[in-house]
Amino acid sequence: MVLLGYVLSTRRHHWGAATALAIGVCFRQTSIVWVVFVAGTTGLQIIEPQFCTEQMCVHSRSVFTYLTALLKTFFSNIPSLLAELWPYAAVVSGFLAFVVWNGSIVVGDKSHHQASFHLPQVLYYSVFACFFASGQLILNWRISLGFARSLLRPKWVLAAFLLLTLQIPAIHFYTYTHPYLLADNRHYPFYIWKNVFKR
16 A cells, blocks of 8 residues: 555555555554655645755755755745645645654554664664665765765764764663564574574
8 A cells, every 4th residue: 555655646546545545544554654755745846846956956065955955945945845745744744643643653553563762773774765766866876975075074974983873882781582483483483583682
């Protein structure tokens, strides 16, 4: 349902996309993240022609300049964005109302679905996203090259070093093993976790 919602959003069928995504959230509550993702990418497509000139997107001298232009364009277009994105906002609002009413994001047994502060999950996602974004980075090599050049500035190298030093304690202190992960040896995550991550 999430993929259907995304495809419909790219074709500007926002009602259909929001409906498909809402059904997806009914099956798996964490799919609400994908509703926000689809709304965000749709919003970027709406405002991109206004801020993404050849000079800004291809020859931008810094990430900061790019992000500043993006944020200025976003805040100056909030009414038009809301007019286009309100079906997604309705799904997110309905989800938040459900969480308040239910007292939790969980529909089933709350004792086996407890939220935890799992920072390494962001790192797993980063590797996943970079792998699958590599095709876009290659196809849009001029933008990628401009972005990479801006990251070689000393302040961004220092920021990357600081992030790396913060990742080590995050992995050491905030890696949690879900009880179900090690309870069933019929699936490959059991062996990856047991033989790779836990070593």
